[in-house]
Amino acid sequence: MTALEPAAAPEKGAGVKTVSLALQGGGAHGAFTWGVLDRLLDEPRLAVEALTATSAGAVNAVIFAEGLRTGGRPGAQAALAELWERIARSAVFSPLASTPFDSFLPAALRRMMPGRILLDIASRLISPYQSNPLNYNPLRILLSDMVDFAALRGHCPVQLFLSATNVRSGKIRVFTREELDVDHVLASGALPLMFQAVEIDGEAFWDGGFMGNPAIFPLIYNCAGTDVIIVHINPIERPDLPRTAPDILNRMNEITFNSSLMREMRAIEFAIRLIDEGRVVDNRLKRMKIHSIEADEVMRGLGVESKLHPDWGFLQELHAVGRETAEAWLAAHFDAIGTDSSVDIRARFL
Numbered sequence: 355m356t357a358l359e360p361a362a363a364p365e366k367g368a369g370v371k372t373v374s375l376a377l378q379g380g381g382a383h384g385a386f387t388w389g390v391l392d393r394l395l396d397e398p399r400l401a402v403e404a405l406t407a408t409s410a411g412a413v414n415a416v417i418f419a420e421g422l423r424t425g426g427r428p429g430a431q432a433a434l435a436e437l438w439e440r441i442a443r444s445a446v447f448s449p450l451a452s453t454p455f456d457s458f459l460p461a462a463l464r465r466m467m468p469g470r471i472l473l474d475i476a477s478r479l480i481s482p483y484q485s486n487p488l489n490y491n492p493l494r495i496l497l498s499d500m501v502d503f504a505a506l507r508g509h510c511p512v513q514l515f516l517s518a519t520n521v522r523s524g525k526i527r528v529f530t531r532e533e534l535d536v537d538h539v540l541a542s543g544a545l546p547l548m549f550q551a552v553e554i555d556g557e558a559f560w561d562g563g564f565m566g567n568p569a570i571f572p573l574i575y576n577c578a579g580t581d582v583i584i585v586h587i588n589p590i591e592r593p594d595l596p597r598t599a600p601d602i603l604n605r606m607n608e609i610t611f612n613s614s615l616m617r618e619m620r621a622i623e624f625a626i627r628l629i630d631e632g633r634v635v636d637n638r639l640k641r642m643k644i645h646s647i648e649a650d651e652v653m654r655g656l657g658v659e660s661k662l663h664p665d666w667g668f669l670q671e672l673h674a675v676g677r678e679t680a681e682a683w684l685a686a687h688f689d690a691i692g693t694d695s696s697v698d699i700r701a702r703f704l
Contacts, residue, residue: 416539424440517563
Protein backbone atom coordinates (compact mmCIF):
# COMPACT_ATOMS: atom_id res chain seq x y z
CA MET A 355 0.00 0.00 0.00
CA THR A 356 1.50 3.35 -1.02
CA ALA A 357 1.41 6.55 0.97
CA LEU A 358 -1.27 7.86 -1.36
CA GLU A 359 -3.79 5.15 -0.61
CA PRO A 360 -6.07 5.61 2.42
CA ALA A 361 -6.15 2.91 5.06
CA ALA A 362 -9.54 1.67 3.85
CA ALA A 363 -8.46 1.35 0.22
CA PRO A 364 -8.61 -2.14 -1.32
CA GLU A 365 -5.39 -3.96 -2.14
CA LYS A 366 -3.92 -3.47 -5.58
CA GLY A 367 -5.18 -6.85 -6.72
CA ALA A 368 -8.73 -5.85 -5.80
CA GLY A 369 -9.11 -3.12 -8.38
CA VAL A 370 -6.78 -0.27 -7.44
CA LYS A 371 -5.15 1.15 -10.57
CA THR A 372 -2.02 3.29 -10.72
CA VAL A 373 -1.72 6.36 -12.93
CA SER A 374 0.52 9.36 -13.41
CA LEU A 375 -0.94 12.84 -13.80
CA ALA A 376 0.18 15.49 -16.29
CA LEU A 377 -0.97 18.98 -15.29
CA GLN A 378 -0.96 21.90 -17.72
CA GLY A 379 -0.31 25.49 -16.75
CA GLY A 380 -2.78 28.32 -17.25
CA GLY A 381 -2.79 30.79 -14.37
CA ALA A 382 -6.15 31.12 -12.64
CA HIS A 383 -7.57 28.44 -14.95
CA GLY A 384 -5.56 26.01 -12.84
CA ALA A 385 -8.57 26.01 -10.51
CA PHE A 386 -10.11 23.58 -13.01
CA THR A 387 -7.20 21.22 -12.23
CA TRP A 388 -7.86 21.75 -8.52
CA GLY A 389 -11.38 20.42 -9.06
CA VAL A 390 -10.10 17.43 -11.03
CA LEU A 391 -7.54 16.56 -8.34
CA ASP A 392 -10.16 17.01 -5.64
CA ARG A 393 -12.35 14.35 -7.28
CA LEU A 394 -9.50 11.96 -8.07
CA LEU A 395 -8.43 12.07 -4.43
CA ASP A 396 -11.91 10.82 -3.52
CA GLU A 397 -11.46 7.76 -5.75
CA PRO A 398 -10.26 4.75 -3.68
CA ARG A 399 -9.71 2.68 -6.84
CA LEU A 400 -7.03 5.08 -8.06
CA ALA A 401 -3.42 5.53 -6.91
CA VAL A 402 -1.07 8.21 -8.23
CA GLU A 403 2.57 7.35 -8.89
CA ALA A 404 3.82 10.66 -10.24
CA LEU A 405 2.89 14.16 -11.37
CA THR A 406 4.52 16.06 -14.20
CA ALA A 407 3.47 19.68 -14.28
CA THR A 408 4.12 23.20 -15.48
CA SER A 409 3.37 26.68 -14.13
CA ALA A 410 0.00 26.67 -12.31
CA GLY A 411 0.06 22.90 -12.74
CA ALA A 412 3.37 22.82 -10.89
CA VAL A 413 1.86 24.80 -8.01
CA ASN A 414 -1.05 22.35 -7.84
CA ALA A 415 1.35 19.40 -7.98
CA VAL A 416 3.58 20.62 -5.16
CA ILE A 417 0.64 21.43 -2.89
CA PHE A 418 -0.92 18.05 -3.76
CA ALA A 419 2.31 16.30 -2.71
CA GLU A 420 2.78 18.35 0.47
CA GLY A 421 -0.82 17.73 1.51
CA LEU A 422 -0.36 13.99 0.98
CA ARG A 423 2.82 14.05 3.02
CA THR A 424 1.25 15.72 6.00
CA GLY A 425 -2.32 14.44 5.92
CA GLY A 426 -2.95 11.80 3.26
CA ARG A 427 -5.75 12.29 0.79
CA PRO A 428 -7.86 14.55 3.06
CA GLY A 429 -4.73 16.59 3.71
CA ALA A 430 -4.12 17.03 -0.01
CA GLN A 431 -7.71 18.14 -0.58
CA ALA A 432 -7.55 20.63 2.29
CA ALA A 433 -4.20 21.99 1.12
CA LEU A 434 -5.45 22.53 -2.44
CA ALA A 435 -8.55 24.33 -1.17
CA GLU A 436 -6.41 26.55 1.04
CA LEU A 437 -4.05 27.26 -1.86
CA TRP A 438 -6.78 28.56 -4.13
CA GLU A 439 -8.47 30.56 -1.37
CA ARG A 440 -5.14 32.27 -0.69
CA ILE A 441 -4.53 32.83 -4.40
CA ALA A 442 -7.87 34.63 -4.59
CA ARG A 443 -6.95 36.82 -1.62
CA SER A 444 -3.46 37.70 -2.83
CA ALA A 445 -4.12 37.87 -6.62
CA VAL A 446 -1.03 35.73 -7.17
CA PHE A 447 -1.53 35.37 -10.90
CA SER A 448 -2.28 39.05 -11.42
CA PRO A 449 0.53 41.16 -9.93
CA LEU A 450 -0.32 44.17 -12.11
CA ALA A 451 -3.89 43.58 -13.25
CA SER A 452 -5.98 45.00 -10.42
CA THR A 453 -7.07 48.63 -10.34
CA PRO A 454 -8.59 50.67 -7.48
CA PHE A 455 -11.92 50.54 -9.33
CA ASP A 456 -12.12 46.75 -9.71
CA SER A 457 -13.78 46.16 -6.35
CA PHE A 458 -16.82 48.21 -7.41
CA LEU A 459 -17.52 46.00 -10.44
CA PRO A 460 -19.29 42.63 -10.64
CA ALA A 461 -16.86 39.70 -10.94
CA ALA A 462 -18.07 38.73 -14.43
CA LEU A 463 -17.48 42.27 -15.68
CA ARG A 464 -14.04 42.49 -14.07
CA ARG A 465 -12.97 39.43 -16.05
CA MET A 466 -13.93 41.21 -19.30
CA MET A 467 -12.35 44.60 -18.56
CA PRO A 468 -10.59 46.34 -21.47
CA GLY A 469 -7.91 47.14 -18.89
CA ARG A 470 -6.71 43.59 -19.24
CA ILE A 471 -5.94 44.34 -22.89
CA LEU A 472 -4.11 47.52 -21.88
CA LEU A 473 -2.14 45.46 -19.37
CA ASP A 474 -1.09 43.10 -22.14
CA ILE A 475 0.05 46.02 -24.28
CA ALA A 476 1.92 47.60 -21.38
CA SER A 477 3.71 44.32 -20.64
CA ARG A 478 5.14 44.37 -24.16
CA LEU A 479 6.55 47.87 -23.68
CA ILE A 480 7.74 47.70 -20.06
CA SER A 481 9.66 44.66 -18.86
CA PRO A 482 9.21 43.15 -15.38
CA TYR A 483 12.75 44.34 -14.62
CA GLN A 484 11.41 47.90 -14.97
CA SER A 485 7.90 47.49 -13.58
CA ASN A 486 8.94 45.23 -10.68
CA PRO A 487 12.64 45.99 -9.97
CA LEU A 488 12.47 44.41 -6.49
CA ASN A 489 11.21 41.18 -8.11
CA TYR A 490 8.30 40.86 -5.71
CA ASN A 491 6.27 37.70 -6.28
CA PRO A 492 3.43 36.91 -3.85
CA LEU A 493 3.58 33.27 -4.90
CA ARG A 494 6.98 32.95 -3.22
CA ILE A 495 5.49 33.96 0.12
CA LEU A 496 2.48 31.69 -0.32
CA LEU A 497 4.52 28.61 -1.26
CA SER A 498 7.14 29.18 1.42
CA ASP A 499 4.37 29.38 3.99
CA MET A 500 2.46 26.30 2.80
CA VAL A 501 5.27 23.89 1.86
CA ASP A 502 8.12 22.51 3.96
CA PHE A 503 10.41 21.94 0.99
CA ALA A 504 13.18 20.31 3.05
CA ALA A 505 10.72 17.77 4.47
CA LEU A 506 9.17 17.22 1.04
CA ARG A 507 12.58 16.53 -0.49
CA GLY A 508 13.20 13.95 2.24
CA HIS A 509 9.83 12.21 1.99
CA CYS A 510 7.64 12.92 -1.00
CA PRO A 511 4.82 10.37 -1.43
CA VAL A 512 4.74 10.79 -5.22
CA GLN A 513 7.33 11.48 -7.90
CA LEU A 514 7.37 15.10 -9.08
CA PHE A 515 8.62 16.51 -12.37
CA LEU A 516 8.34 20.28 -12.82
CA SER A 517 9.27 21.82 -16.17
CA ALA A 518 10.99 25.14 -16.83
CA THR A 519 12.61 26.68 -19.91
CA ASN A 520 16.30 27.60 -19.91
CA VAL A 521 16.36 31.17 -21.24
CA ARG A 522 19.86 31.00 -22.74
CA SER A 523 19.80 27.51 -24.28
CA GLY A 524 16.08 27.29 -25.05
CA LYS A 525 16.10 23.75 -23.65
CA ILE A 526 13.66 22.22 -21.20
CA ARG A 527 14.80 21.59 -17.65
CA VAL A 528 12.86 19.16 -15.48
CA PHE A 529 13.21 19.54 -11.72
CA THR A 530 12.58 16.46 -9.55
CA ARG A 531 11.40 16.00 -5.99
CA GLU A 532 14.95 15.35 -4.74
CA GLU A 533 16.06 18.91 -5.58
CA LEU A 534 12.80 20.78 -5.12
CA ASP A 535 12.73 24.26 -3.63
CA VAL A 536 10.48 27.28 -3.99
CA ASP A 537 12.66 28.68 -6.78
CA HIS A 538 11.99 25.60 -8.94
CA VAL A 539 8.24 26.10 -8.67
CA LEU A 540 8.55 29.81 -9.44
CA ALA A 541 10.79 29.06 -12.42
CA SER A 542 8.15 26.74 -13.85
CA GLY A 543 5.66 29.62 -13.89
CA ALA A 544 7.86 32.61 -14.70
CA LEU A 545 6.00 34.14 -17.65
CA PRO A 546 8.64 36.41 -19.20
CA LEU A 547 6.37 39.42 -19.73
CA MET A 548 5.17 39.30 -16.11
CA PHE A 549 8.07 38.02 -13.99
CA GLN A 550 11.83 38.25 -14.00
CA ALA A 551 13.64 35.06 -14.97
CA VAL A 552 14.41 32.83 -11.99
CA GLU A 553 18.11 32.16 -11.45
CA ILE A 554 19.01 28.61 -10.39
CA ASP A 555 22.60 27.33 -10.27
CA GLY A 556 23.75 30.15 -12.50
CA GLU A 557 21.10 29.58 -15.17
CA ALA A 558 18.02 31.69 -15.90
CA PHE A 559 14.62 30.08 -16.35
CA TRP A 560 11.26 31.11 -17.75
CA ASP A 561 7.87 29.39 -17.75
CA GLY A 562 8.06 25.69 -18.65
CA GLY A 563 5.05 25.93 -20.94
CA PHE A 564 7.24 26.93 -23.89
CA MET A 565 9.00 23.56 -23.94
CA GLY A 566 6.79 21.21 -21.93
CA ASN A 567 3.17 21.88 -20.97
CA PRO A 568 3.46 19.44 -19.40
CA ALA A 569 6.45 17.24 -20.27
CA ILE A 570 5.46 13.59 -20.68
CA PHE A 571 8.89 12.05 -21.23
CA PRO A 572 9.87 12.04 -17.51
CA LEU A 573 6.98 9.67 -16.87
CA ILE A 574 8.13 7.35 -19.65
CA TYR A 575 11.72 7.22 -18.41
CA ASN A 576 11.20 7.22 -14.64
CA CYS A 577 7.89 5.56 -13.78
CA ALA A 578 6.83 1.93 -13.65
CA GLY A 579 3.25 2.63 -14.74
CA THR A 580 2.23 3.33 -18.31
CA ASP A 581 -1.08 5.17 -17.80
CA VAL A 582 -0.97 8.97 -18.00
CA ILE A 583 -3.96 11.22 -17.35
CA ILE A 584 -3.44 14.65 -18.94
CA VAL A 585 -5.46 17.41 -17.31
CA HIS A 586 -5.95 19.97 -20.08
CA ILE A 587 -6.43 23.68 -19.49
CA ASN A 588 -5.64 25.10 -22.92
CA PRO A 589 -8.14 24.08 -25.64
CA ILE A 590 -6.47 22.28 -28.52
CA GLU A 591 -9.14 23.08 -31.10
CA ARG A 592 -11.37 26.08 -31.77
CA PRO A 593 -14.05 25.83 -34.46
CA ASP A 594 -14.23 29.58 -35.14
CA LEU A 595 -11.57 31.74 -36.73
CA PRO A 596 -10.45 34.47 -34.28
CA ARG A 597 -10.90 37.94 -35.78
CA THR A 598 -10.62 40.40 -32.90
CA ALA A 599 -7.25 41.31 -31.40
CA PRO A 600 -8.02 39.72 -27.99
CA ASP A 601 -9.27 36.52 -29.66
CA ILE A 602 -6.18 36.33 -31.87
CA LEU A 603 -3.87 36.81 -28.87
CA ASN A 604 -5.81 34.17 -26.94
CA ARG A 605 -5.51 31.64 -29.75
CA MET A 606 -1.81 32.38 -30.17
CA ASN A 607 -1.39 31.68 -26.47
CA GLU A 608 -3.26 28.37 -26.69
CA ILE A 609 -1.31 27.13 -29.71
CA THR A 610 2.02 28.13 -28.18
CA PHE A 611 1.35 26.37 -24.90
CA ASN A 612 -0.01 23.22 -26.53
CA SER A 613 2.77 22.83 -29.10
CA SER A 614 5.22 20.83 -26.97
CA LEU A 615 2.50 18.44 -25.84
CA MET A 616 1.41 17.90 -29.44
CA ARG A 617 4.97 17.00 -30.42
CA GLU A 618 5.32 14.51 -27.59
CA MET A 619 2.00 12.90 -28.46
CA ARG A 620 3.23 12.41 -32.03
CA ALA A 621 6.30 10.59 -30.72
CA ILE A 622 4.22 8.47 -28.35
CA GLU A 623 1.79 7.51 -31.12
CA PHE A 624 4.74 6.52 -33.33
CA ALA A 625 6.18 4.31 -30.58
CA ILE A 626 2.78 2.67 -29.98
CA ARG A 627 2.44 1.98 -33.70
CA LEU A 628 5.89 0.33 -33.82
CA ILE A 629 5.00 -1.88 -30.86
CA ASP A 630 1.58 -2.84 -32.21
CA GLU A 631 3.07 -3.70 -35.62
CA GLY A 632 5.58 -6.01 -33.97
CA ARG A 633 8.57 -3.95 -35.09
CA VAL A 634 9.88 -3.60 -31.51
CA VAL A 635 10.31 -6.92 -29.76
CA ASP A 636 12.96 -6.31 -27.08
CA ASN A 637 10.93 -4.07 -24.74
CA ARG A 638 13.07 -1.01 -25.46
CA LEU A 639 9.90 1.05 -25.89
CA LYS A 640 7.00 1.33 -23.45
CA ARG A 641 3.45 1.20 -24.75
CA MET A 642 2.02 4.25 -23.03
CA LYS A 643 -1.70 4.58 -22.40
CA ILE A 644 -2.94 8.16 -22.67
CA HIS A 645 -6.07 9.60 -21.10
CA SER A 646 -7.41 13.16 -21.20
CA ILE A 647 -9.58 15.07 -18.76
CA GLU A 648 -10.71 18.31 -20.38
CA ALA A 649 -13.60 20.73 -20.55
CA ASP A 650 -12.84 22.47 -23.82
CA GLU A 651 -16.38 23.77 -24.24
CA VAL A 652 -16.00 25.70 -20.98
CA MET A 653 -12.39 26.76 -21.55
CA ARG A 654 -13.12 28.02 -25.05
CA GLY A 655 -15.52 30.51 -23.50
CA LEU A 656 -12.81 32.04 -21.32
CA GLY A 657 -10.42 34.69 -22.57
CA VAL A 658 -6.72 34.72 -21.81
CA GLU A 659 -7.26 37.73 -19.52
CA SER A 660 -9.27 35.58 -17.09
CA LYS A 661 -6.08 33.58 -16.41
CA LEU A 662 -4.73 36.70 -14.74
CA HIS A 663 -7.63 37.61 -12.48
CA PRO A 664 -8.33 34.95 -9.81
CA ASP A 665 -11.70 36.10 -8.50
CA TRP A 666 -12.83 33.65 -5.79
CA GLY A 667 -16.25 33.08 -7.31
CA PHE A 668 -14.65 32.37 -10.68
CA LEU A 669 -12.18 29.93 -9.11
CA GLN A 670 -15.01 28.09 -7.37
CA GLU A 671 -16.87 27.80 -10.66
CA LEU A 672 -13.81 26.27 -12.32
CA HIS A 673 -13.32 23.91 -9.36
CA ALA A 674 -16.91 22.70 -9.73
CA VAL A 675 -16.42 22.15 -13.46
CA GLY A 676 -13.22 20.21 -12.73
CA ARG A 677 -14.90 17.91 -10.22
CA GLU A 678 -17.86 17.29 -12.50
CA THR A 679 -15.60 16.62 -15.48
CA ALA A 680 -13.44 14.18 -13.50
CA GLU A 681 -16.56 12.43 -12.21
CA ALA A 682 -17.85 11.96 -15.75
CA TRP A 683 -14.45 10.81 -16.97
CA LEU A 684 -14.15 8.17 -14.24
CA ALA A 685 -17.63 6.85 -15.02
CA ALA A 686 -16.85 6.60 -18.73
CA HIS A 687 -13.19 5.58 -18.80
CA PHE A 688 -12.02 4.03 -15.52
CA ASP A 689 -12.10 0.53 -17.02
CA ALA A 690 -9.69 1.63 -19.76
CA ILE A 691 -6.94 2.38 -17.24
CA GLY A 692 -4.34 -0.37 -17.46
CA THR A 693 -5.84 -1.66 -20.70
CA ASP A 694 -5.57 0.96 -23.44
CA SER A 695 -5.69 4.67 -24.15
CA SER A 696 -9.12 6.20 -23.61
CA VAL A 697 -8.34 8.99 -26.09
CA ASP A 698 -7.71 8.52 -29.80
CA ILE A 699 -4.18 9.93 -29.91
CA ARG A 700 -4.06 10.25 -33.67
CA ALA A 701 -7.43 12.04 -33.93
CA ARG A 702 -6.84 14.24 -30.89
CA PHE A 703 -3.22 15.29 -31.25
CA LEU A 704 -1.90 14.54 -34.76
